Amino acid sequence: MDASVERIDLGPAADRVAGLVVRIEEDLLGLPTPCPDYTVRDLLAHVSALALAFRDAARKAFGPATDTDPGSARPVLEAEWRTVLPRRLGELAEAWRAPDAWEGATRAGGVELPGAVAGLVAFDELLVHGWDLARAAGLPYAPGDDELLVSYAFLAPSAGDGDAGDGLFGPPVPVPDDAPLLDRVIGLSGRHPAWPEAAAPGG
Secondary structure, three states: OOOOOOOOOOHHHHHHHHHHHOOOOHHHOOOEOOOOOOEHHHHHHHHHHHHHHHHHHHHOOOOHHHHOOOOOOOOOOOOOHHHHHHHHHHHHHHHOOOHHHHOOEEEEOOEEEEHHHHHHHHHHHHHHHHHHHHHHHOOOOOOOHHHHHHHHHHHHHHHOOOOHHHOOOOOOOOOOOOOOHHHHHHHHOOOOOOOOOOOOOOO
16 A cells, blocks of 8 residues: 555544434434535435445445435435444445555546545545534534544645635635634534534535
């Protein structure tokens, strides 16, 4: 493996999202989330689909899961989502523990990209959408600073490239430099840390 490629363990982020899933009651599924036009139900379906897609991207097992644009249709939540989603999250984390997942090229969302980049995208999706779910459901959410630093470094370049619309999630939201690291990461992802009191684009 190329020594310049830094691998990270997706396990803590995946476990954190799985822990949120089991605490989301049925009456919360219709609530809005920081992702525009996505209810909690839609966001759970999106996370389930991305877990499957990036699991297969790690395995280089190309097919419908890796080749479908996630924006082509509204995601549909599986009937057995309480068991399906945690299992997929575990499989996602395990797939990215394989060193060769981070090597060479792969595909996700119909887009070709280096394995090392795909791994970071998968990690960031988990971290940010975990915040989305926690915020929408009123649940606590506390990623470690080591995870937040990885996400911040990954998102920050797109915030200063002069074309924020091309960012992973959307145009960044200004957040004070002395704000908590989680708030700064969330701002870079196109959300306002005070959502829903202060809504902003993102998704």
